[in-house]
């Protein structure tokens with residue numbers, strides 16, 4: 001989910017049409033490269049189906065848990081809302097097709113993935129610098 005998502009009190013539907021590929025709740029940046037303009041209904045369906053999973057986690061849960069031996073969606077383990085969301089997003093019960101759509105529409109590009117890695121490194125460095133500074137201040141006491 002992202003900030004500023006206005007929810008309808010009754011239906012809980014998401015009205016915002018900006019989606020963060022790496023959810024801010026999972027440490028994703030608010031930067032432009034992490035944001036997508038999306039159709040509101042598809043956006044709501046995505047979060048109904050996957051909550052705040054990362055793209056690779058969406059694909060993992062589909063492959064490891066939601067796919068039967070024929071490569072079709074195991075509808076019996078999803079809620080009615082999730083099943084409706086699935087067909088809204090993917091329009092098919094073939095799970096390999098859904099994984100392809102996630103990789104195409106709901107994942108970062110290769111360049112964006114590199115930005116994400118850099119961003120994580122920068123954030124880690126900030127934390128390490130802060131800890132070092134705090135230790136130096138303690139040693140002076």
Ligand SMILES: [Zn+2]
Nearest residue numbers: 001002019020
């Ligand atoms: Zn979102």
